[in-house]
Amino acid sequence: IKYASRVRKETGIDVPFSFRSGGHGISMASVNNDGIILDISKLKKVEIVDINKGLVKVQAGAVWGDVAEFLNRFHLVISSGDFGDTWVGGLSTSGGIGLLVRSFGLTIDHILAAKVITADGEIRSVDKDNEPDLFWAIRGGSSQIGLVTELL
Numbered sequence: 001i002k003y004a005s006r007v008r009k010e011t012g013i014d015v016p017f018s019f020r021s022g023g024h025g026i027s028m029a030s031v032n033n034d035g036i037i038l039d040i041s042k043l044k045k046v047e048i049v050d051i052n053k054g055l056v057k058v059q060a061g062a063v064w065g066d067v068a069e070f071l072n073r074f075h076l077v078i079s080s081g082d083f084g085d086t087w088v089g090g091l092s093t094s095g096g097i098g099l100l101v102r103s104f105g106l107t108i109d110h111i112l113a114a115k116v117i118t119a120d121g122e123i124r125s126v127d128k129d130n131e132p133d134l135f136w137a138i139r140g141g142s143s144q145i146g147l148v149t150e151l152l
């Protein structure tokens with residue numbers, strides 16, 4: 001993000017900049033022509049934080065099908081999309097409507113905290129107490145706000 005900012009400053013050109021998790025966004029907002037694309041699809045880690053509380057940490061470059069398969073081993077599930085090949089980053093920051101929505105709500109209903117990199121290049125850990133406005137904002141419009149790298 002800092003690199004993109006430097007390129008813009010040094011060239012004086014408003015170089016297009018996008019970030020993408022899996023590229024499944026139908027609006028094509030995660031790609032651009034002749035600009036910079038920050039692809040985070042290698043950040044795929046999924047880990048159990050507290051099995052009794054059902055707390056799970058998921059990196060935004062993971063694929064929902066892989067997340068579901070991993071969680072199934074622990075008899076856990078996260079309400080996400082009904083298609084396994086969408087990515088965590090785009091789906092979980094734009095709502096997340098799937099087969100479990102009627103019983104368990106949207107994906108964003110279950111996000112307790114996130115790690116997000118804002119346009120100034122700062123890495124921020126946000127939750128309901130720390131930077132609550134930013135926490136609220138990433139749950140339904142993050143591409144305007146910053147790059148989400150990790151969700152709890």
Ligand SMILES: Cc1cc2nc3c(=O)[nH]c(=O)nc-3n(C[C@H](O)[C@H](O)[C@H](O)COP(=O)(O)OP(=O)(O)OC[C@H]3O[C@@H](n4cnc5c(N)ncnc54)[C@H](O)[C@@H]3O)c2cc1C
Binds near residue numbers: 089098
């Ligand atoms: C075949 C198909 C089936 C689908 N089924 C469902 C479904 O059942 N339920 C549902 O809710 N949605 C569904 N969708 C929509 C899908 O959830 C969205 O298109 C989602 O944005 C895809 O996420 P992605 O990370 O793969 O997309 P990307 O194209 O990588 O990103 C999409 C948008 O999110 C932004 N973004 C991506 N990663 C991040 C990040 N880490 N931090 C901040 N912003 C980010 C991008 O900049 C872009 O604006 C489906 C889409 C397809 C193509």
